[in-house]
Amino acid sequence: MSNTSDVLVERLIAWGVDTIFGLPGDGINGVFEALRQRKDRIRFIHVRHEESAAFAACAYAKFTGRLGVCIATSGPGGIHLLNGLYDAKMDHAPVLAITGLQHADLLGTFAQQDVALDKLFIDVCEYNERVMNGAHIEGLTDLAIRTALARRGVAHLTLPVDVQTQPVRQGRSDRNPPHHSTATPTFDAHLPSQVDLQHAADILNRGKRIAILAGQGALHATDELERMAAVLGAPIIKSLLGKAAVPDDSPYTTGGIGLLGTEPSQTALEDCDTLLMVGTSFPYIEFLPKPGDAKCVQIDCDPQRISLRYPADVGIVGDTRVCLKALLPMLKKHDDRFLRSAQKGKQKWAELIEKQGTHLDKPMKPQVVGWELGKRIPANAIITSDSGTITTWWARYVPALRGQKHSCSGNLASMACGLPYAIAAAVAYPDRPVYCIIGDGGLSMLMGELITIAAYKLNIKIIVIKNNTLGQIKWEQMVFLGNPEYACDLFPADFATIARGCGIPSRTIEDPARCGADLELALQRQGAALVEAVVDPFTPPMPAKVKPSQAAKLAESLMRGEPNRGKIALTAVSDAVRELV
Structure with missing residues (x-):
């Protein structure tokens, strides 16, 4: 006789779920028994922390386009999921979280692990329900999965421990006949209206200096983006999550934008008279044209995102690839003067990146590691980055090649995501190499996942850029506030020895x-490997265009007693900063 957990797991399988990340516990044992009985059809990946399970589910959804699933026990297990679930919420990744609860007749009575997880998860979820009995589970599971996929967000089901083993007929009402729901998604291609397409075409056809800003919503539209750029004579500028939307060696892209972006991208956005936003609601308004300086066409599958950051003259709601294909025949061929100007800026930027990446100064600069690594990552690789200064070295020095996948914790920008993201990538694509670029701060937060990588023999190359400091926080204290750094130093850990102790x-x-030769030796081996790259902690990850106010704040921090002001002055990368120092 089927019970609640049996039906739950069968519905997951019916929806095509084949992987679930998490940890067992007595508050979720009923579901784990159902998973055990079906382990030939759905695999359980045992991570070392529930936060990792949620990060991995988020990354699995990002890299595959399918539902990511994580599971945790009652109380602290469910609480630990929250950070990774917020990562999924903020980056629009479809994830289902399954948690346990205390026995139904003990809820609200101060019993052990009596945490109302459905109440706790209210803000993070698009769909969030407590399973009341065995008859309740089938419809709830279908609706939770459908909602997560349709709204590209988090769904949550929490099951009291006794309900997990209830027969599915228990509590069934006459209005709830079995098998009345379906595991078939009902999504269309969001075809745009002809009126909106014509309006968008009119704006783009009148534009003289057009810039395309592409995000993660355009990752599947690479060819269409390049055709659009060729027709409009427009450079393609990429948000961080859109890094792989167009390969960095494409003649149409100038690279990223924002604090981690490139100077030619920033220049193109400052000089454009027309902005085409494709699959992005780029969160940093200060890097976009001033409202009114440029006409704007925005394409996004989520109408809530239209005109969120920049006033769109026309918003097209739909799948970016479908919309671009429909729009292309309506556009006239533009000259390429604006694009050629951007390409010249890109060439100068590339020369600067190479110069910084080939410095032989000691201690070694982090840019050297990024530069040498970027030349050695194959075209079929999947690359994950953690958050912090490490994100700058990944974003600028590790190029996205055609066919690669790149991702990070985008809008949440959470540290510790790097290893779980890499685990998800390696589990989803066992035939592809995975590279995890991570800082010592991020690695130490969820370092137990090194054991997970070893246990599952995952083909992950971990590159730890070690500077014994929380670098991003240090520079934010100085450059944004003008204060000397405080509480940022990390006790030096020997990560190479720790990795060997985990079997890597x-x-x-x-x-x-x-650096290049040593990386080659480490990366050419099969299976997991860790490289600990010890770098200069006084190299600032400055914006592509340093504002006078930022340079002044850095100088102010040095004058106010920054303990490492001499070393920082010697390694400052901006001419404007050097003049002030």
Whole structure:
């Protein structure tokens, strides 16, 4: 006789779920028994922390386009999921979280682990329900999964421990006949209206200096973006999550935008008279044209995102690839003067990146690691980045090649995501190499996942850029506030030794002259490997265009007693900063 947990797991399988990340616990044992009985049809990936399970589910959804699923026990297990679930919410990844609850007749009586997880998860979820009895589970599971996929967000089902083993007929009402719901998604291609397309075409056809800003919503529209750029004579500028939307060696892109972006991208946005936003609601308004300076066409599958950051003259709601294909025949061929100007800026920027990436100064600069690594990652690789200064070195120095996948914790910008993201990528694509670019701060937060990588023999290359400091926070204290750094130093840990203790081969790199060769030796081996790259902690990840106010704040912090002001002055990368220092 089927019970609640049996039906839950069968519905997951019916929806095509084949992987679930999490940890067991007595508050979720009923579901784990159902998973055990079906382990030949749905695999359980045992991570070392529930936060990792949620991050991995988010990344699994990002990399595959399918539902990511995580599971945790009652009380603290469910609480630990929250950070990764907020990552999914803020980056629009479809994720289902399954949690346990205390026995139904003990809820609200101060029993052990009596945490009302459905109430706790209210803000993070698009769909959030407590399973009341065995007859309740089938319809709730179908609706939770459908909602997560349709709204590209988080759904949550929480099951009291006794309900998990109830027969499915228990509590069934006459209005709830079995099998009345379906595991078939009902989504259309969001075809745009001809009126909106014509209006958009009119604006783009009148534009003289058009810039395309592409985000993660355009990751599947690479060819259409490049055709659009060729027709409009427009450079393609990429948000961080849109890094792989167009390969960095494409003649149509100038790279990223924002604090981690490139100077030619910023220049193109400042000089454009027309902005085409495709699959992005880029959150940093200060990098966009001033409202009114440029006409704007925005394409997004979510109408809530239209005109969120920049006033759109026309908003097209639909799948970006479908919309671009429909729009292209309506456009006239533009000259390419604006694009050629952007390409010249891109060439100068590339020369600067190469210069910074080939410095032989000691201690080794982090840019050298990024530069040498970027030349060695194959075209079929999946690359994950953690958050912090590490994101700058990934964004600028590790190019996206055609066919690669890249991702990070975008809008949440959470540290510790790097290893769980890499685990999800390696589980989803066992035949592809995975590269995890991570800082010592982010690695130490969920370092137990090194054991997960070893346990499952995952083909993950971990590159730890170690500077013994919370670098991003340090520079934000100085550059944004003008204060000396405080509480940012990290106790030096030997990550190579720790990795070996977890069963992962490792090596340490300190000499910039040997960085490339040492990386080659470490990365050419099969299976997991860790490289600990020890770098200069006083190299600031400055914006592509340093504002006078930022340079002044940095100078102010040095004058106010920054303990490392001499070393920082010597390594400052901006001419404007050097003048003030």
